[in-house]
Amino acid sequence: MPNQDDLLPIGLEDALPQRAAAITRTMRAVLDAMDAHGFDRVRPPLIEFEHSLAGRMEGVHTRRMARFTDPESLRTLALRSDMTPQIGRIAATSLSAAPRPLRLCYAGEIAVLRADQLDPARQRLQMGAELIGSDSVAAAIEMVMLAIDTLKAAGIADVSVDFTLPDLVDTLAQQALPLDAGQRDAVRRELDMKDAGELAEVGGQAYLPLLYATGPFDDAIEKLSAIDAGGALASRISGLRAIAAAVGDSARVTLDPSERHGFEYQSWFGFTLYAGGARGVAGRGGSYAIRGSDEAATGFSLYMDPLLEALGTASEALRQTLFLPLDHDHAAASRLRAIGWRTVAAIGEGDDAVALGCTHRLSGSETIAL
Amino acid sequence: MPNQDDLLPIGLEDALPQRAAAITRTMRAVLDAMDAHGFDRVRPPLIEFEHSLAGRMEGVHTRRMARFTDPESLRTLALRSDMTPQIGRIAATSLSAAPRPLRLCYAGEIAVLRADQLDPARQRLQMGAELIGSDSVAAAIEMVMLAIDTLKAAGIADVSVDFTLPDLVDTLAQQALPLDAGQRDAVRRELDMKDAGELAEVGGQAYLPLLYATGPFDDAIEKLSAIDAGGALASRISGLRAIAAAVGDSARVTLDPSERHGFEYQSWFGFTLYAGGARGVAGRGGSYAIRGSDEAATGFSLYMDPLLEALGTASEALRQTLFLPLDHDHAAASRLRAIGWRTVAAIGEGDDAVALGCTHRLSGSETIAL
Missing domain, CATH: 3.40.50 (Rossmann fold)
Known part of the structure; x- marks a missing residue:
């Protein structure tokens, strides 16, 4: 009999009974928490037109998707690699007349044909919630608190949230700390690399203090406030303070204002969720505009694997x-x-x-x- | 804004809040009923090697599947169109050493690129249970009763089960009512068409009474017993009687002994499930052998759409x-x-x-x- 490794393609796995039971338990807890906060589940299909999956969101890379020609329409179809654009499509079409704010949630399998280098998995279980119709501070507070509540409902006691300002460089470069277009890309890149030397080299000296306005929220936000030349960031800083105050001691809060990785489509606010005990990111969220309809929205996604890692295997006693x-x-x-x-x-x-x-x-x- | 019809490929749909809630409710009820009877859920991946999906079961047609080349292995991958072969693979590999009988259940999305003519849907939610290690009458009783219990747990009061004997012609042709190989295919075909004239024409006169041994179980099984030339069907007939007795009045039972459509891989016993109020078939099951490992098994699958149709929309009162x-x-x-x-x-x-x-x-x- 062939080895199990030969039987499934790399990056695709069976969840056997113990793990499958943990997935069912966790997914129900997550969806029930979202439902209790008024979020209605929707179920978009596994397959859509490639154009439709890619067209509503920045950062969705069709070259990593499984694609094939539709024998019916002769157009290119793709297996979804992210459900967020599907929720945007539903909000902009079938539910365009539903009252706002519109609260939707989802859970389902997503897949890519090419894994990324850090994570060999080619299929993941994504869960998330989207508040459509607002990207206000109040919306951000609701969604950050919902993410924390949801993780706790799933049994994760130790939650950390890292805030970021995805459009930070754009905002500063427009007024307070001007940069030309070429410089702006270079400054963004060196901030991403957290390379102080190169940042100065490309003309981003004025941006250097951003590299140090990171870490535990209370300290980091003071540093960011101190360097807010001309008050260009004032509304963002007060927004972050309000969100952190709402979180209180329900989660550890940190700030990394120039972090952009994973926030390709977010606007003023982004956040990364960590579940104690899991390597890597448990989820991400933030404010954005739905492409096409241009409607403001705030949402987040969670991924099953890090949640299970955080929950560990101890959990279930022998069942009677x-x-x-x-x-x-x-x-x-x-x-x-x-x-x-x-x-x-x-x-x-x-x-x-x-x-x-x-x-x-x-x-x-x-x-x-x- | 484009019309919603333009936004999703034919045969692929969003489930919006009301329908998505009904799906969640129904799926949980189905899985909880299976779990209560000792069936452990497993979660195979959406994508496998085409060869692996097609190799373990008769009747899985790869030409209808969405297929693409794996950039890792350069082998052909396919999106699953049926989860049953995946459960067979798990039983034959990762769980080959688990004690028998092995009870597994599953629920997940399946998809085809080409719909069949009767049903334009290209994605379906399949749920099912497999008892691996036995195709005995006791196994058949357990699985038929589980199917009925599961449908009732989901809220479907009115269940019908139609029994069949998928290998009937093979069994009779070997001994009691001999046919040569060419005749056998013709007789099968005309029984499928339920065409008495043609059946006689191709030399299947002796098989004519099978066309009339159909309908409500008690009558039909008497007719089948009366024509059981030489007792070749005796064990099958007593098996069917035992299963029908176990069902009792928990469901309406009918017999259509020569029905083969949808039973490409079943052996001595097959059954079709109907949910009152839904057009078409709610599910199918029966006994079979897992290809490759050749292990006996008995199982069934249910499909979400006919269950929702049977449940209707009346269901939920306005939620507080x-x-x-x-x-x-x-x-x-x-x-x-x-x-x-x-x-x-x-x-x-x-x-x-x-x-x-x-x-x-x-x-x-x-x-x-x-």
Whole structure:
């Protein structure tokens, strides 16, 4: 028999019973938390026109997608690599007349044909919520708090949020710290690299203090305020302060004002979520405009793998499971299932209750521990 | 703005809030019922090697699948069009050492690039359960009863099950009613067409009575027993009687012994599920052998669309939803969510509680009907 590694393509995996159960549990907790805050789930299809998936959001790279020709329309279809543009499409079309703010949530599989270098996975389970119709500070507060609440509902006690200002350089370069177009790209790049030497080299001396306005929120926001030449950032800084105040001690808050990685389509505000115990990012969100309809929105996405990593495997105690012998009392078994028992029925003389994971056996209408 | 019809390819749809909520509810009920009967969920990936999806089951047609070249392995990948072969693969590889019978269940999206003529949908939500390690009458009873229980748990009161004997012609042709290989295909075809004249024409006179051994189970099984030349079908007939007896009055049972459509990979027993109120088939199941490992198994699949059609739209009463004014008491809102309230928070002065679907508003820590 071939090795399991030969049977599935690299970066694609089965979730076997224990992991699949953890996924089901976590996904239900996440969706229930979003639902409790008034977010309605929608389910867009796995496949769309490539143009439609790529057209509504910056940062969606069609060359990484699985693409194929539609035998019906002869147009190019693609498997979704991100559900956020699909939610934008729904808000701008089928739900364009629904009252605003419109609150939608989603959970589903996404896939790419080419993994990125840091993460070999080619399929991920994405979950998220979008508040459509506003990118205000109030919207940002709602979505950051919802993200934290959702993670806690899923069982993650230790949450960190890192704030950023995705359009920071654009904002400063327009007025307070002018840069020409060529310089602007160079300054952005060196801020991304966090390279102070090169930043000065390309004419971004005035931007150097941004590299140091990072870390725990209270300190970092003071540094950012101190360098806010001419008040160009005043509204952003007060917005960040209001969001951090709302978070309070429900999560650790940090600031990295020039971080842009993963925020290709966000506008004034972005945030990264970390779940204690997981390497890497648990989710990302922020404010943006839906392309095409140009409607303001604020949202976030979470990914299942880091959540499961943070939750660990300790979780579930051995479940009470009741073995039903051949010729058992079916009505009794049905009544016991109705009050929460899990049953495993014998279908032959050889069925081994203990090997099949049972903790009890049914005798008449009594449950007897094994 | 383009028409919604232009925005999604034919046969692919969004489920908007009301329908998406019904899907979530129904899927949870189905999976919870399977879980209560000891079936462990597994989650295979959306994409596999084409060879792997097609190789484990008869009747999986790769030409209908969305296929593309894997940039990693340069082999052909395909989007799954049926999850059953994936469950067979898992049973034969990762879970080959797990005790038998092995009970697995699943739910997920499947897709084809070319729809079939009767159903334009190119994506469906498939749910199912497989009992691996047995194709006995006891296994068939468990799976038919599980299918009925599952449909009832999802809210479908009126369930019908149609039994068939997928390998009937092969069984009879070997001994009791001999046919040569060419005749056998012709007889199968004319039985499929239910064409008595042509059936006689191709030399299948002896098979004619099968066309009339159909309909309500008790009558039809008598007719089938009467024509069981030489007892070749005796074990099958007693098996069917035992399954029908187990079903009792929990579902309407019919027999169509020569029905093969949709049973390309089943062996001695197959069944079709109908949900009252839905056109078409709600699900199918039966006994089979997993190709490659040749292990016996019995299982069934359900499809979401006919279940929703049977459930209708009447279902949900208006949900109690609580509007949270600006500057509301966050702790009070959180306590109310914990006891089951759904909340919608104001993010601006203009937010209209009634338009946003709220039935109550929070005042201090009191809920007041709107």
